[in-house]
Amino acid sequence: MVLVNESLRPNLQDKPFHLRGVKAINPYKPQLDKCSWYCYMETTSHCKKYHTTILKPYFQYIDPIYFGIINSLHSGNNYQLMNIIFLMILVPLLIFFLLVRTIKMGYKIKALKQIHE
Numbered sequence: 001m002v003l004v005n006e007s008l009r010p011n012l013q014d015k016p017f018h019l020r021g022v023k024a025i026n027p028y029k030p031q032l033d034k035c036s037w038y039c040y041m042e043t044t045s046h047c048k049k050y051h052t053t054i055l056k057p058y059f060q061y062i063d064p065i066y067f068g069i070i071n072s073l074h075s076g077n078n079y080q081l082m083n084i085i086f087l088m089i090l091v092p093l094l095i096f097f098l099l100v101r102t103i104k105m106g107y108k109i110k111a112l113k114q115i116h117e
Contacts, residue, residue, distance in 0.1 A: 014027035017037040030038040032050050039047035048059070055062060069086075076082035 014029070017024040017026060017028040019037075024037060026036045028037045030036060030042070030046055035047060035051055039051065048056075052059075073079050073082040073086060
């Protein structure tokens, strides 16, 4: 994903958003057809209004989870570090754990099928 994003960087037309001296790929100005850094700052008033047409009926279920995760990341006093820990360490570990459990469950089902044959 990083390689694809970085390969597109030279062809960008809009002025990129700068955060702590680092150039982002997306611009900051609000756009109606796609998300930008403005959506990051204005999730409720802009992004949800213009970019999430399919999910609107589910906001009542999604919002508590989404904003709960965002608030918990902010509560760590270092949002970027918490984001890396959560998205690059904890979520992949959870996925790996669930994958291993699924494989074990598949072996158990296979063994039970062989017993009953």
